[in-house]
Amino acid sequence: MIDCEELRQYAYCPRIPYWHHVLRLQPPSTFKIRRGKKFHQEIWKKARRWKIFENCKADHGVLLYSEKLGLKGKLDILLECEENLIPVEVKYGSKNVSIPVFSHIIQLVGYSLLVEDVFKRKVRYGFIVYADRNKLVKISIDEKLRRKAISIINEVKKIIEKEYFPAVAERRGKCSQCEYFYACKGV
Ligand code: SF4
Numbered sequence: 001m002i003d004c005e006e007l008r009q010y011a012y013c014p015r016i017p018y019w020h021h022v023l024r025l026q027p028p029s030t031f032k033i034r035r036g037k038k039f040h041q042e043i044w045k046k047a048r049r050w051k052i053f054e055n056c057k058a059d060h061g062v063l064l065y066s067e068k069l070g071l072k073g074k075l076d077i078l079l080e081c082e083e084n085l086i087p088v089e090v091k092y093g094s095k096n097v098s099i100p101v102f103s104h105i106i107q108l109v110g111y112s113l114l115v116e117d118v119f120k121r122k123v124r125y126g127f128i129v130y131a132d133r134n135k136l137v138k139i140s141i142d143e144k145l146r147r148k149a150i151s152i153i154n155e156v157k158k159i160i161e162k163e164y165f166p167a168v169a170e171r172r173g174k175c176s177q178c179e180y181f182y183a184c185k186g187v
Contacts, residue, residue, distance in 0.1 A: 125141055
């Protein structure tokens with residue numbers, strides 16, 4: 001079973017699922033990861049003041065699981081606004097938030113697929129919240145993104161089943177920020 005977090009990691013670098021699933025390495029508990037967990041707890045307290053919450057029911061830390069997709073995940077916030085179910089993924093510490101990076105988008109699409117399968121309702125859009133910058137980005141969940149997410153799920157499964165060792169990240173600058181650099185070194 002693949003976690004939505006791993007869609008993000010694969011989009012960042014396809015080699016990460018190899019370290020995590022095949023060699024079963026754990027990333028060190030860095031300051032950034034610890035700060036992220038604390039931030040997620042704090043953000044829920046603040047979130048009710050956000051405009052997108054108006055007239056919506058909201059839940060947080062929503063555990064989602066789909067046998068059909070081979071996917072699971074813990075969604076930061078799920079909004080129910082009239083007929084719409086809206087997944088919300090909270091990020092912090094991102095430098096450039098004018099355009100969300102693809103890895104953040106594909107993680108949100110993964111949650112959207114899970115919400116659709118679990119609740120049997122179509123997700124039209126979701127939000128990425130860049131919390132420490134007070135920025136909210138709406139992402140339309142279209143068929144192209146759905147297909148891309150499913151293709152990444154299948155790629156991750158292939159890496160795990162065939163113990164296939166993928167190439168390094170396209171942009172080598174990513175390696176210095178990578179949780180698995182201690183094992184990989186980007187070579
Ligand atoms: S160190 Fe670089 S090549 Fe290795 S897993 Fe991380 S991003 Fe990918």
